[in-house]
Amino acid sequence: xxxxxxxxxxxxxxxxxxxxxxxxxxxxxxxxxxxxxxxxxxxxxxxxxxxxxxxxxxxxxxxxxxxxxxxxxxxxxxxxxxxxxxxxxxxxxxxxxxxxxxxxxxxxxxxxxxxxxxxxxxxxxxxxxxxxxxxxxxxxxxxxxxxxxxxxxxxxxxxxxxxxxxxx
Ligand code: RP5
Numbered sequence: 525x526x527x528x529x530x531x532x533x534x535x536x537x538x539x540x541x542x543x544x545x546x547x548x549x550x551x552x553x554x555x556x557x558x559x560x561x562x563x564x565x566x567x568x569x570x571x572x573x574x575x576x577x578x579x580x581x582x583x584x585x586x587x588x589x590x591x592x593x594x595x596x597x598x599x600x601x602x603x604x605x606x607x608x609x610x611x612x613x614x615x616x617x618x619x620x621x622x623x624x625x626x627x628x629x630x631x632x633x634x635x636x637x638x639x640x641x642x643x644x645x646x647x648x649x650x651x652x653x654x655x656x657x658x659x660x661x662x663x664x665x666x667x668x669x670x671x672x673x674x675x676x677x678x679x680x681x682x683x684x685x686x687x688x689x690x691x692x
Contacts, residue, residue, distance in 0.1 A: 528660060529585025531558040531652045534575070534601065536591035538562050540614050543643050544590050547612070550649035554666055556656060559584075565591070565600035572597065576604035585659075586610065586652045589637075590645065593617040595624035598637040608655055610648045611637040 531551055535544050544560070551558045563572045579587060587605065589598035590612035598611030613624035621642035629639035640647045657664040 529557075529656050530583050531556055531649075531656065532575075532579065532584050532587045533558055533560045534563050534572075534587060534589045534597065535560075536562070536564045536566075536595070536597045536614075540590050540592065543614055544588075544612070544645050547588055547645040547649040547652075550646055551653070554653055554663065554670075556653060556663065563597070565597040566594070569600065572600055573604045576601040576607075579605050579607055586655045588612060588645075588648045588652055590614055590648075591628070592621070592624045593627075595627040598628050598639070599631055599635065602631065602635050602637050609637050610651050611639040612645055612648045613639065613642045615643045 533544055533547050533551075535541060541560075541562075548558065548560060561575065563575060565572050576587070584607060586608050587598075587601055588610045589601050591597040592614030593616070595611070595613055598609050602609040611628035613621055613628045615621035615624075617623055625639070625642050628637055631637050638651060640651065653663060653667060657667050
């Protein structure tokens, strides 16, 4: 059974998609319904604002917004919805992503953007899932199981490295 609320993955350009694909893969793995859109804050500001204004009534529970350089997309969406917005700064441009990181994270009081690492698409999806899981016990259980599996994998790697080091 899928989760009730959808996630949106919105990017400023189709050139951001190779990075954002990791978010889509993660959401799909957890059976979270999502839509992917290219919607620029600068090149189509009215459409981006309209999307954010209608997002809650269109069934979205969280928005992931990615952009590079003067990365205003996440902030522009956040300005038009009270749904949580997760910003993904995209690497590239003259400052190699630092410009996008600061443009995304340095929001004025009252309009937050939960900003992940530069190119942190996977963590954006994990954070979105954690937000949706607050009202979705199936998803919460899936996330707990995934954490346990992750810990088990690391424990196996720990054992392997320790065995290899001991045999030196
Ligand atoms: C940003 O400018 C986009 O999010 C992208 O990261 C960057 C370059 O866009 P393109 O010129 O490749 O369309 O708005």
